[in-house]
Amino acid sequence: MRIDLKGQVILVTGAPGGIGEAIVRKLAECGATVALHYNQKAGLANRLAVEVGNDSKPFHADLSEPARGVPLFREVLDAYEKVDTLVNNAGVYLRSPNDKDLNGWLADWNRTIAVNLTAAGVLSREAVNYFKRAGGGRIIHIASRAAFRGDYEEYFAYAASKGGMVALSKTIARTCGKYNVKSFVIAPGFVRTPIVDEYIKQHGDESIMKDLALSEMTRPEDVAPAVAFLASGLMDHATGCSIDINAGSYMR
Numbered sequence: 001m002r003i004d005l006k007g008q009v010i011l012v013t014g015a016p017g018g019i020g021e022a023i024v025r026k027l028a029e030c031g032a033t034v035a036l037h038y039n040q041k042a043g044l045a046n047r048l049a050v051e052v053g054n055d056s057k058p059f060h061a062d063l064s065e066p067a068r069g070v071p072l073f074r075e076v077l078d079a080y081e082k083v084d085t086l087v088n089n090a091g092v093y094l095r096s097p098n099d100k101d102l103n104g105w106l107a108d109w110n111r112t113i114a115v116n117l118t119a120a121g122v123l124s125r126e127a128v129n130y131f132k133r134a135g136g137g138r139i140i141h142i143a144s145r146a147a148f149r150g151d152y153e154e155y156f157a158y159a160a161s162k163g164g165m166v167a168l169s170k171t172i173a174r175t176c177g178k179y180n181v182k183s184f185v186i187a188p189g190f191v192r193t194p195i196v197d198e199y200i201k202q203h204g205d206e207s208i209m210k211d212l213a214l215s216e217m218t219r220p221e222d223v224a225p226a227v228a229f230l231a232s233g234l235m236d237h238a239t240g241c242s243i244d245i246n247a248g249s250y251m252r
């Protein structure tokens, strides 16, 4: 079986991040044109777009202001005249202890929900409205094991944001299937990327490794193939599903 994404335009948010970059490379390797959304890493996004080819291009938006998802989606549509798949991947993992002062804790909460959930919601809304006109499309949400297992005490907002993302995906799948819109979740456990640097600095690799059934921590390259598979259409009848990629650390 070969996964062929030739002719597909796929918008990936957080494209120059750890998991984002692996997703971009895998999608482009399968022939897709990738719209690489970035926030702070313009240089990296530009270089990656040129490197993967297939007419892939970078697009900027700071999704801590979720409404920016609207012009982002429209710029991609203007550039390519279509979008086949949206990958909601951008996210933050802000440590926010419960003894932090309320204003600081609320600022962390609001930023986490804005980037991880509200922006994904705004982009999904744009995508669904467009997909209904265009005859269909797919949305792939990069959520987290935390949505199902729960997270650590300093990450209330993160777990809540990812749980919201799972509910969002199921709702899109339930209500928009008749319009040929499919929605999926990928739920990684710990993956070695910059987002978990602070956690690893504080707790060490061992605290992660002891939970794994496998003997290696998941790498971004272990997550990316599932995105290509879901984008290909071969998994459309699994719409609404969540795929766990967590090295056997949590089995639902």
Ligand SMILES: NC(=O)c1ccc[n+]([C@@H]2O[C@H](COP(=O)([O-])OP(=O)(O)OC[C@H]3O[C@@H](n4cnc5c(N)ncnc54)[C@H](OP(=O)(O)O)[C@@H]3O)[C@@H](O)[C@H]2O)c1
Residues within 6 Å of the ligand: 013, 014, 015, 016, 017, 018, 019, 020, 038, 039, 040, 041, 061, 062, 063, 064, 065, 088, 089, 090, 091, 092, 093, 115, 142, 143, 144, 145, 187, 188, 189, 190, 191, 192, 193, 194, 195, 196
């Ligand atoms: N690594 C893990 O252990 C793990 C586990 C489960 C789920 N995930 C999820 O996987 C996704 C990718 O994370 P990662 O591990 O690849 O982390 P990463 O390397 O830190 O990448 C995160 C990406 O999100 C973007 N982002 C953050 N704030 C943004 C904002 N305000 N506006 C727009 N984009 C923003 C970042 O761009 P800038 O840096 O330019 O702001 C970056 O490209 C996230 O949704 C994360 O929750 C990760």
